[in-house]
Amino acid sequence: MIRLHEVTKVYQMGDTEVRALDGVDLHIKPHEFVAIIGPSGSGKSTLMNIIGCLDVPTSGQYWIDGVEISKMSDNDLADIRNQKLGFIFQQYNLLPKLSAIENVELPLIYKGIGISERSKLAKEALRRVGLAEKIYNKPSELSGGQQQRVSIARALSSHPQLILADEPTGALDSKSGIEIMQMLHDLHEEGNTIIIITHDLNIAKQAERIVTIRDGKIVGDMDNRDDMAGAENVKSSDIGDNENLKSVDTEAGN
Numbered sequence: 001m002i003r004l005h006e007v008t009k010v011y012q013m014g015d016t017e018v019r020a021l022d023g024v025d026l027h028i029k030p031h032e033f034v035a036i037i038g039p040s041g042s043g044k045s046t047l048m049n050i051i052g053c054l055d056v057p058t059s060g061q062y063w064i065d066g067v068e069i070s071k072m073s074d075n076d077l078a079d080i081r082n083q084k085l086g087f088i089f090q091q092y093n094l095l096p097k098l099s100a101i102e103n104v105e106l107p108l109i110y111k112g113i114g115i116s117e118r119s120k121l122a123k124e125a126l127r128r129v130g131l132a133e134k135i136y137n138k139p140s141e142l143s144g145g146q147q148q149r150v151s152i153a154r155a156l157s158s159h160p161q162l163i164l165a166d167e168p169t170g171a172l173d174s175k176s177g178i179e180i181m182q183m184l185h186d187l188h189e190e191g192n193t194i195i196i197i198t199h200d201l202n203i204a205k206q207a208e209r210i211v212t213i214r215d216g217k218i219v220g221d222m223d224n225r226d227d228m229a230g231a232e233n234v235k236s237s238d239i240g241d242n243e244n245l246k247s248v249d250t251e252a253g254n
């Protein structure tokens with residue numbers, strides 16, 4: 001459903017060029033659960049922004065469901081986002097003045113869904129993430145884990161084909177993180193395509209496929225379905241985060 005061909009993203013910073021993405025080829029099939037890992041600054045969020053139609057490549061091509069995205073106008077990009085994509089961010093990105101249900105209804109408004117259907121879908125999504133009792137609470141009246149659940153409800157209320165999550169557990173304690181990952185697993189079981197960006201190897205090894213990016217290039221792409229064999233092959237240098245590796249090593253009994 002997703003194909004990138006020689007995608008580059010170059011940021012001009014005064015006299016210097018930053019090649020955030022440098023010739024990325026990537027193919028993601030429907031119903032895959034993919035983790036994208038790499039050290040800080042390697043280009044993960046830049047890649048997610050392009051996959052998520054929040055930004056366009058400097059060069060190269062990008063297709064979703066066979067439709068070329070790379071040369072679309074901002075309006076067309078917005079349409080694709082509204083029709084096909086759901087986003088989950090590390091910092092939730094909820095609007096502070098809106099209640100949980102109003103936050104979840106927002107993408108449905110952009111999708112042109114009428115008021116009563118909107119309310120029904122939003123309530124369903126919030127029940128789904130265990131927040132039926134909190135639908136009129138504002139984000140400031142919710143815990144971090146609950147806020148992230150609102151953002152998951154927002155991502156899934158419009159039944160997107162693809163869910164993109166950038167460090168969805170990054171701001172959460174480990175228990176809330178496990179709950180959020182469980183929700184992503186459930187969505188995957190139901191047939192959603194999931195792409196999750198993380199620098200936590202414990203999160204990455206829950207995915208079916210692990211793509212490693214470094215200096216804007218894809219340097220690893222492995223199938224992780226058989227006995228987690230793939231995850232065992234991820235090297236410390238792929239992540240650049242000793243904390244996470246320590247916990248993986250401990251788990252593996254080393």
Ligand SMILES: Nc1ncnc2c1ncn2[C@@H]1O[C@H](COP(=O)(O)OP(=O)(O)OP(=O)(O)O)[C@@H](O)[C@H]1O
Pocket residue numbers: 011012013018019020038039040041042043044045046047199
């Ligand atoms: N808007 C921008 N303008 C200039 N440079 C940028 C911009 N966004 C990202 N960069 C640069 O592009 C490179 C990749 O950044 P990116 O945010 O994609 O990294 P990341 O892998 O998501 O890192 P992290 O794990 O810290 O979130 C970095 O060198 C960064 O400084």
Ligand SMILES: [Mg+2]
Pocket residue numbers: 044045046
């Ligand atoms: Mg990032």
